[in-house]
Amino acid sequence: MVTNKSPFSMLYQFAGNEDQIAIFSDEQTIQTWLDVEAALARAQGEAGVIDAEDADRIAAACTVDNIDREALWKSAANVGYPIFGLVRQVSQHLPEGPNGRVHYGATTQDIMDSGLALQMSRSLAAMDVQLQRLGDLLAGTATTYRDTVMPGRTHAQQAVPTSFGATIAVTVEELRRQRGRLARAYETVRVVSLFGAGGTDAAQGPRSVEVRARVAELLGLRDTDVPWHVNRDVIAEYGYVCATICGSLAKLARDIVDLSRSEVSEVFEPYNPHRGASSTMPQKVNPISSELIIGMSATASALLSVFTRVQEAGHQRAAGEWQAEWLAVPTMGTLAGSALDEAIIIAGGMRVDPDRMEKNLSADGGLIMAEAQMIQLARYLGREEAHDLLYEASTLAREKGVTLAVALREVAAKAGKTDLLPEKFVSPADYLGEAGHIVDAAVAAWKAMTPLVVVTPGREG
Structure with a gap:
């Protein structure tokens, strides 16, 4: 329960959700207790546990207008729980008879x-x-x-x-x-x-x-x-x-x-x-x-x-x-x-x-395409050799500050595999896999x- 004595933090003063604050507010917390007490009385009245007329009077008395909140919280602080005081206040708004049937058999x-x-x-x-x-x-x-x-x-x-x-x-x-x-x-x-x-x-x-x-x-x-x-x-x-x-x-x-x-x-x-x-x-x-x-x-x-x-x-x-x-x-x-x-x-x-x-796709020399280009070469070299080739090219690209494509051509030439390089490397837009399907x-x-x-x-x- 949230009471006036437990204010929300500064965060909630400008970013607190109004619905949740209302749901757990002082007033709504008390009202839910009263709703339960009213439902209990009505159910007991229908079942003949208490007099049906008494049940109607109890339900009518279960309204927040009949509750002195300051007195309720003072009682709760002394008792340790709020329902003792709540029941007493509801009972005070009832005549002799139904006042003794509020909260009947409940805890x-x-x-x-x-x-x-x-x-x-x-x-x-x-x-x-x-x-x-x-x-x-x-x-x-x-x-x-x-x-x-x-x-x-x-x-x-x-x-x-x-x-x-x-x-x-x-x-x-x-x-x-x-x-x-x-x-x-x-x-x-x-x-x-x-x-x-x-x-x-x-x-x-x-x-x-x-x-x-x-x-x-x-x-x-x-x-x-x-x-x-x-x-x-x-x-x-x-x-x-x-x-x-x-x-x-x-x-x-x-x-x-x-x-x-x-x-x-x-x-x-x-x-x-x-x-x-x-x-x-x-x-x-x-x-x-x-x-x-x-x-x-x-x-x-x-x-x-x-x-x-x-x-x-x-x-x-x-x-x-x-x-x-x-x-x-x-x-x-x-x-x-x-x-x-x-x-x-x-x-x-x-x-x-x-x-x-x-623009950011080109950052770091376009090394974001290393896997794509590795997969392109893997069909000719196998995955492991292609991986090693791209790893070396990536390292060289960073050392020299050149693009991955330039570095890969240099590494491939050194390894005698220039003939295996594609005429055109795969582009980022062509290497999205299932992205569209995922969406x-x-x-x-x-x-x-x-x-x-x-x-x-x-x-x-």
Whole structure:
């Protein structure tokens, strides 16, 4: 839970995702607890566990307008948990009779976990909308630059030619996989928790299974016959998906940072006056969205360890691990949502310089074509001898500051193999392999995806 006493960091003041901040806000956190209490009363009223009229009155009283937040948090600090004070405040707005039926047979974690399930599912649903938008933008970029040749780089050095479309396509495919993970996590976290003090739901009486199923239906959650309140893989899955989404975006951001270096200058973030400006160096246009994403991903990566630690909760109730979630879950959701915001900004206004990409293919004497020319010669010399010949030519090209073609002719002449050299060496545009197919496949797979099916509460919810 996020309270007014736990403000977001400076980062969130100018880059925090509004949807995630709202979902995990003070008001919405309290409202989810009240929604669960109201659903519990209604389900119990329908099952005859409590009087139906009392149930209606309880549900009507479960509104944030009836909650004094300052008093609630003061009580929570003393009790250690917020539901004790919440129930007392709701009860104060009810007459004698129904005031004794609020929270009937439930325990604190029943309410908080079911409320958290609502928040996590809403959080993931909001992220799926962002992923859809981001993927659509990048799929369009990949298509636009399907055949735009650029240097491929391995170990930070030029390797073989590729296309910018293929470079973006692999990110599109990664986002597609992330949407699949998110959809699975959505179903995992969308689960009711209502098993009472020790996990047997004894206090609910003989109608417990029926009541729990109805509560789940009213809230739009999945029912379960097995408690999960001390088996926090449900929470861990949420954390994992958020962290890996941040990681996927950090890969994109790192590429943008590297490609926008002055020495490379192939791809840049969107531009507007003073975006990425320096307080002292007038020429600077820093890749600020990429930097934010990388920073958020680093934080999410470190925070992920909390989600595996909370799985240590022992026996039938955690003794400390549960409390770690109260900060970790909303922070992780907001990190992922905020990183997606910044990635959408990048994708929506990315500036690409195809001419610079073409020019950079000639950097280092055009040695990026060494493999291509090795493959050309391998049909006559065999791969190993061709490799040795190109290795020697590459070394000579660097030593003399000449092109690879010039150096190769000199090396071939020395070895008496000039007659094996082709009249025309293969060009970067002719050595793209499956780049075009990669773009087509990634874009087609992305377009074939269906949006997340968001489950809404029952009609009475």
